[in-house]
Structure formats: C-alpha cells, structure tokens
Amino acid sequence: MVFYKKHSYSENSGEDTPKKSIKDIFTDKPHIEIIDNKTVNIEGSKGVMEYSNKVIRVNLGEYSVVFSGRSLALRCISPTVLVIEGFILNIEFCM
Amino acid sequence: MLLYILRFLRGYVDFRIIGRFPERFINLCSRRGIRLFHPTPTDDGFFASMFLSDYKRIRKVAYKSSVRLKVVARHGLPFIIHKYRFRKGIVAGAIIFLIITLVLRSFIWTVEINGVETISRSDLYDKINDGGLYIGTYKKNFDSYALERKLMEEFDDIGWMSINILGTKAEIEIKEKEQKPEITDSITPCNIVASRDGLITEIYTRSGKAHITSGSAVIEGQLLISGAVEDSLGGIRYVGAEGEVFAQTTRTMHFSAPKSSEYKTTSEVINRHRLIFLWSEFPLTLKNISSEYTSLIKTDMMSMNNTVIPFGLRTELCSLFSVESYTLDSESAHKRLETDEVLWRLFSMQKCNEITTEYKYTDTKEEYMLDAIYTCIEDIAEKENIIVN
Numbered sequence: 278m279v280f281y282k283k284h285s286y287s288e289n290s291g292e293d294t295p296k297k298s299i300k301d302i303f304t305d306k307p308h309i310e311i312i313d314n315k316t317v318n319i320e321g322s323k324g325v326m327e328y329s330n331k332v333i334r335v336n337l338g339e340y341s342v343v344f345s346g347r348s349l350a351l352r353c354i355s356p357t358v359l360v361i362e363g364f365i366l367n368i369e370f371c372m
Numbered sequence: 373m374l375l376y377i378l379r380f381l382r383g384y385v386d387f388r389i390i391g392r393f394p395e396r397f398i399n400l401c402s403r404r405g406i407r408l409f410h411p412t413p414t415d416d417g418f419f420a421s422m423f424l425s426d427y428k429r430i431r432k433v434a435y436k437s438s439v440r441l442k443v444v445a446r447h448g449l450p451f452i453i454h455k456y457r458f459r460k461g462i463v464a465g466a467i468i469f470l471i472i473t474l475v476l477r478s479f480i481w482t483v484e485i486n487g488v489e490t491i492s493r494s495d496l497y498d499k500i501n502d503g504g505l506y507i508g509t510y511k512k513n514f515d516s517y518a519l520e521r522k523l524m525e526e527f528d529d530i531g532w533m534s535i536n537i538l539g540t541k542a543e544i545e546i547k548e549k550e551q552k553p554e555i556t557d558s559i560t561p562c563n564i565v566a567s568r569d570g571l572i573t574e575i576y577t578r579s580g581k582a583h584i585t586s587g588s589a590v591i592e593g594q595l596l597i598s599g600a601v602e603d604s605l606g607g608i609r610y611v612g613a614e615g616e617v618f619a620q621t622t623r624t625m626h627f628s629a630p631k632s633s634e635y636k637t638t639s640e641v642i643n644r645h646r647l648i649f650l651w652s653e654f655p656l657t658l659k660n661i662s663s664e665y666t667s668l669i670k671t672d673m674m675s676m677n678n679t680v681i682p683f684g685l686r687t688e689l690c691s692l693f694s695v696e697s698y699t700l701d702s703e704s705a706h707k708r709l710e711t712d713e714v715l716w717r718l719f720s721m722q723k724c725n726e727i728t729t730e731y732k733y734t735d736t737k738e739e740y741m742l743d744a745i746y747t748c749i750e751d752i753a754e755k756e757n758i759i760v761n
Contacts, residue, residue: 324402
C-alpha cells in the first residue's frame with residue numbers, strides 16, 4: 278500500500294498545476310508516454326492481451342488500455358516496458 | 373548498425389506463430405527474458421524474429437501458449453559456419469590467415485619521414501637503414517631511442533626528432549633547426565673596390581667616402597668607396613665601407629660545338645623481373661646478362677591505405693650501350709650554340725640588367741664557334757679589408 282502526500286498548490290504564482298515530487302515520478306503506477314500519434318511508450322505493463330494490426334490491448338494491472346489505429350506493431354517488448362508504433366487513432370481505458 | 377552486427381554474429385531466425393493465444397506467447401517470452409524482435413501481426417498469428425540461442429528454449433513456452441512455431445528463414449554466422457562445416461580447407465585457410473596476420477604485425481613495413489625541408493632524404497634513409505630501421509625490421513629488436521640519438525649526432529641540422537611506431541608503420545617526425553640570420557660585418561674596416569672594368573652609372577654610399585662620381589671610368593681593383601674617413605678634428609677614422617656601385621660593363625663569352633662527335637646510345641634493353649615476398653626475392657626472368665650491361669633497378673611495392681604490403685615486383689632494366697658518331701651541320705650547330713648561350717645567360721647573368729648583345733658566328737675545320745658580347749648594368753662593388761698597422 279502506497280500513501281501519497283496531498284498535492285500542495287503554489288499560492289504566490291497563482292498557477293493551478295501541482296508541484297511534482299520525486300515520489301510522483303518514481304511511483305509504481307503505470308506511465309504512458311505518447312509521442313505524436315505514432316509512438317507510445319508504456320512502463321508498468323503486465324502483458325499484452327490482444328495484438329493485431331488494428332488493435333493492441335495492454336494489461337496495466339487495475340485496468341487495461343486499448344490502442345486502435347492502423348499498421349500498429351510492438352517495437353520493443355520487455356517484462357514491464359512496451360513500445361507501440363503505428364498510426365494511433367483512438368485510446369480507450371477499460372476497467 | 374551495431375545491433376545488426378550483433379544479431380549477425382549470434383544468429384537469428386524468422387519464424388511464424390500460429391495458434392489460439394499468440395499474445396500469451398509474447399507475454400511468456402518477455403517474462404522469461406527471451407528477446408523477441410520485429411513481431412508483425414497477421415490474420416492467424418504473427419511473424420517474429422529471435423536469437424538462435426533463445427529459439428532453442430521456447431518449446432515449453434510454445435506448448436504453454438498452445439501455438440505452433442514454423443521457421444521461415446535463418447540468418448547469421450552460426451548458420452554459415454554450419455553450412456560449411458565439412459569444408460576443412462576454408463577453416464584451415466582462415467587459421468593460416470590469422471597466423472600470418474599475427475606474425476606480420478610484429479614487423480615494420482612502412483617507414484615515413486615527415487618535416488624534412490633542407491636535409492637530404494636519401495642520406496637520411498641511408499642512415500636510418502644503417503641504424504636498423506628498414507622495411508621488415510622486427511619491432512621488438514628495434515631501439516628507437518638509440519636511432520634518434522645517432523641521427524641527432526650525425527645531422528647537425530636536426531633540432532628535434534621522434535620515431536613513433538604505429539602498428540606496422542614507423543613515422544619519423546623531424547623538426548629542423550632554424551638557420552642563423554646572416555650578420556653583416558660593419559665594424560671591420562674595409563674599402564669597396566671595382567670587381568670589373570666599367571663606366572659608373574649610379575653610386576649609393578651608406579658608409580665611407582666615395583672616390584668616384586657617375587660617369588667615371590674604372591678598372592678592376594680601383595678604389596670606389598674608401599673606409600678611411602676624415603673626422604671634424606682632421607684625424608682619420610676607419611670604418612667598414614658600405615654601398616652599391618652600378619656600372620656599365622662589357623663581357624665576352626665564347627661557345628663552341630665540334631663538327632663531328634661521338635655519343636652513347638642504347639642498342640639493346642633487357643627487363644628482368646623479381647618477385648618480392650616478405651624478405652625473399654624470387655626470379656621471374658631466367659636471362660643471364662654479361663658485365664657489359666648497365667642496370668637500373670626499380671622496385672614497386674603493393675600498398676593499401678598508404679601502408680606498404682611486403683609483396684612487390686623488382687624490375688631490373690639492363691641496357692647495352694654502343695658508341696656512334698655524328699656530323700653536325702651548320703644550322704643544327706647554330707641552334708645548339710644558341711641554346712648553350714641562352715642557358716649560360718639565364719644562370720650566370722641573373723644580377724645583370726642586359727642592355728645589348730652582339731653575336732658573331734665563326735667556324736674552323738673542327739668546330740663551330742659563337743662569340744657573344746654583352747653590355748649590361750651591374751653592381752661592381754666588392755669589399756676589400758684594410759690592414760691597419
């Protein structure tokens with residue numbers, strides 16, 4: 278069980294964005310990085326559930342994420358990291 | 373690129389995965405640390421590639437995920453080796469190649485000299501050869517410091533030098549000494565006298581007292597500028613006279629060409645070749661020549677990227693000379709005399725401004741002659757020391 282500090286907001290700057298701490302970055306929650314609509318880097322994957330040219334469904338533990346598009350392919354596969362390449366048209370989160 | 377080389381060296385297979393749960397196959401592979409690359413989905417499975425070593429241990433994974441594997445293509449060095457495993461000659465050749473390469477890298481095959489400007493390269497190469505550095509020197513027996521010391525002692529013009537052995541190449545870096553500037557002696561008392569007869573046209577005195585003026589006629593050895601100067605008290609002070617004295621001079625040159633003469637010509641040429649391999653030479657031409665032949669040896673060594681390979685060809689050009697005589701006609705003789713005259717004028721009268729030249733052709737029974745009379749302007753000043761008792 279991981280406990281997180283409540284986000285503190287800057288009063289003087291008037292910005293609404295929360296301050297990021299080291300814990301926020303190195304959490305065990307999955308990280309998804311989308312570069313343009315062509316590359317997706319996923320850290321914290323638990324496995325591939327569906328794999329085809331049009332749909333790739335990735336298990337992220339508590340939920341799964343579905344990338345749909347065309348010419349999709351897995352570029353890199355490791356136990357926790359996946360790199361998906363292709364033309365991504367839709368991203369869907371399923372519980 | 374590095375990845376492709378690594379894959380080629382380890383060997384990899386392209387295979388097809390057919391079955392109900394190909395995704396499970398991917399997950400199991402990734403959990404077991406089996407590297408799967410280029411997975412391309414198809415209608416009933418997907419294509420993928422894998423290292424040969426990994427492919428041997430995925431049978432259990434394939435069974436667990438209920439898929440069938442079918443190898444489509446094999447790539448890499450292990451498959452090439454397997455293909456030629458019965459060809460012992462290739463293996464033997466590769467081993468011999470490796471041994472030869474390892475042996476040859478212990479010797480120096482190229483000697484290069486850098487930074488030489490005034491020192492004679494051929495002298496330098498001779499001394500380097502005498503010092504033990506030549507093509508084929510065994511690197512471990514070669515003492516570069518001893519050769520450096522020897523060359524520094526023998527060549528005074530070398531200011532700094534270093535011998536660097538880089539692989540099979542010996543690079544000799546030389547820095548020559550800076551030449552001392554010529555210091556004019558203005559302290560020793562001297563006069564300036566005429567070096568030849570002439571009519572003075574201009575005189576520039578920097579030090580001393582001029583004894584002639586423009587328009588004066590002088591003879592060889594006559595005093596032009598004196599180093600003995602009278603001071604304000606009436607005494608004599610001796611200085612080093614300096615100046616330039618230009619005069620119109622006349623000089624005559626005599627050129628001659630014999631009417632009949634003998635010359636040497638090549639009557640027969642024989643080429644003899646020898647193959648150079650490592651330290652040995654093998655004759656390719658089996659022709660004997662007599663001692664009357666004069667030989668010229670030319671060596672061509674093979675090189676790759678400016679590195680000499682110990683394999684080449686030595687050609688010996690053997691020529692037999694015979695003496696023939698010829699008779700010169702008047703027109704050819706005039707041409708030859710003119711050429712001689714032009715060459716002499718070009719090299720011997722560089723400091724003279726030529727005004728006029730008169731040519732006079734004559735001939736005797738034995739030779740053709742040309743007398744050239746030059747009238748020119750030149751500096752006739754010549755220093756002559758004053759001996760003061």
